[in-house]
Amino acid sequence: MxxxxxxxxxxxxxxxxxxxxxxxxxxxxxxxxxxxxxxxxxxxxxxxxxxxxxYQSTDTAVGSVFTKMKGVGYTNVSGRETIWDVADYVFPSQGDSSFVVMTNYIITEGQKMGTCPELKGKNNCSSNADCEGGRFKRTGHGQMTGVCVNATKTCEVLAWCPVEDDHDIPDPPLLMSAENYTLFIKNSVTFPLFGVTRSNLVEAIDGKYISRCLFHPTKDPLCPIFKLGDIVKLSGFNFETIAKEGGAIGIVVDWTCNLDVDVKHCKPEYNFHGLYGHLDEKDNASASLGYNFRYAKHYIEDKVPKRTLLKVFGIRFDIIVKSLARKFxxxxxxxxxxxxxxxxxxxxxxxxxxxxxxxxxxxxxxxxxxxxxxxxxxxxxxxxxxxxxxYTLDANARQDPDSEAGSIETEK
Missing domain, CATH: 1.10.287.940 (atp-gated p2x4 ion channel)
Known part of the structure; x- marks a missing residue:
């Protein structure tokens, strides 16, 4: 054994x-x-x-984006001249990677809390029975009081009065000057796996260069200052069309780096994509065109709380950092x-x-x-x-008379 x-x-x-x-x-x-x-x-x-x-391992970046707008707008509505600066037309104002630049608006001034008739086409009525008190409609401006106003044939509501009339959107857009505003983008990324940190303000960019440069896809591809009109054009939109009712544009900062070469060759590329805008261009959704929102400026006049309501039409910019680093x-x-x-x-x-x-x-x-x-x-x-x-077969098959050793098949 x-x-x-x-x-x-x-x-x-x-x-x-x-x-x-x-x-x-x-x-x-x-x-x-x-x-x-x-x-x-x-x-x-x-x-x-x-x-x-x-043959390379990969890593994605951890990054941050800081933005700053510059430019001044001018409007003259019914003889009222107004200058609009960054504090007025950028929302929010903290320099986020996602923000809106106002290009058009509808203003309703002097609103105060009270009762007033709804607009025509909203809460229509023929008698008080059509206006159930204490209820409201989703598309209305306030709570119905139960009274049908004969002059307008609409229900009376408790709301901020006079109610906003947004049927007629200004055309051409009131802030066409936004085409000349400039956007500064500062972006930093870190690839943790490789211990590499980069900024879009690369080696060739200094204060003197930034003071005079303006982004161009071929002439100045690394300039971090962008003209809004150029961004809209490069995204495939027409500025006047998108400025009227608003839209959205994506700005992609692409960090695709090969770290097998000198790290100074790791530079960003900027791409622009129209996300949604006017029906005649890229947006196929006809139910809700453009981009808009409302905000109010509250104040007190003669001890009465009042507000100025603005319906803002603007271009929403979403800055997206795309990254991929490779190394052997x-x-x-x-x-x-x-x-x-x-x-x-x-x-x-x-x-x-x-x-x-x-x-x-x-x-x-x-x-x-x-x-x-x-x-x-x-x-x-x-x-x-x-x-x-x-019983196993010997490799040379000498002991097996039936072995195929030495057999040759010739192709015919």
Whole structure:
């Protein structure tokens, strides 16, 4: 028993098994095999390593965005001249990565709390029975008092009076001067995996350059100052059209960096995308056009609380930071090579299927590829036990008269 265990351990540690191979001289199968291997090789080199950069590890950035608007607007509505600065036309005013620039508005001044008739088309009525007191309609301006105003044929409401009339949107937009406003974007990103921090104010940008530059896709692609009219144009919109009823534009700061080269080559690219605007341009939703919201300025006059209500139409800007950094790493490199080597086995599988099932001499190839053996049972008389003896084929097949060693199949 001890010798059997010793022999078993010796066989396990000091013997090597290798699969048997059959060399098939067949031009068609050989061409198919080489074409598949060539395709796999092209996939590994072209797609995995060159296009997908499978030899590099990747990381996304943690970043922040700061914005600042500059510019002054002028309006003259019914002889009333007004100057609009950044504090008036930017919402919110904290320099966020998402903000709105007002380009058009409807103003309702001197509103105070009281009762007044609704606008025509909202809460229409023919008698007091049509105006149920204490109720309100979603599209109305206040709570109904139960009175039908004969002069307007609308229900009386408790609201901020006079109610806003937003049926007629100013055309052309009141703040067309917004086309000349400028936007300054300051962005910093950090790639934690590689310990790299970058700013869009790269090495070539200093105070002198910023004071005179204006972004241009080819002439000044790194300038962080953008003219609103240029942003709208590059996003595919017409400024006057989008300024009338508002819209939204996405500004993408793209940090795609190869850190295998000098880090100074890691620079941002700016892209502009029209998200939604006027129906005639990119927005297919006709139910709700443009972008607008309301805000009020409250004050007290003669001890009476009043407010000035503005319905603001503007362009919403969303600044989105997109990032991906790559750097050589031995682990993904070995993984990509290993997976590529495994894919080479596809050629063997395909060629075996052709040999064993499609070619006319498939039976001959089966006999060459597979060797069948029988299991013989012998009685061990000395121990009085039955054991199964498995006969294996010698590699050189000299003792097997039926061996295919030396057999050659010639393609005809």
């Amino acid at each position: 001890k010798s059997q265990i010793t022999n078993a351990l010796s066989d396990f540690f000091f013997e090597y098994e290798t699969p048997r191979q059959v060399l098939v001289k067949n031009r068609r199968v050989g061409v198919v095999c080489r074409l598949i291997q060539l395709g796999v090789l092209a996939y590994i080199i072209g797609w995995v390593f060159i296009y997908e950069k499978g 790493d031995i682990i993904p490199t070995l993984t990509a090579i290993g997976s590529g080597v495994g894919i080479f086995g596809v050629a063997t599988v395909v060629c075996d299927l052709v040999l064993l099932y499609l070619l006319p001499k498939r039976e001959f190839y089966k006999n060459m590829k597979f060797k069948y053996t029988d299991t013989h049972t012998q009685q061990d008389e000395s121990l009085g036990l039955d054991t199964n003896i498995y």
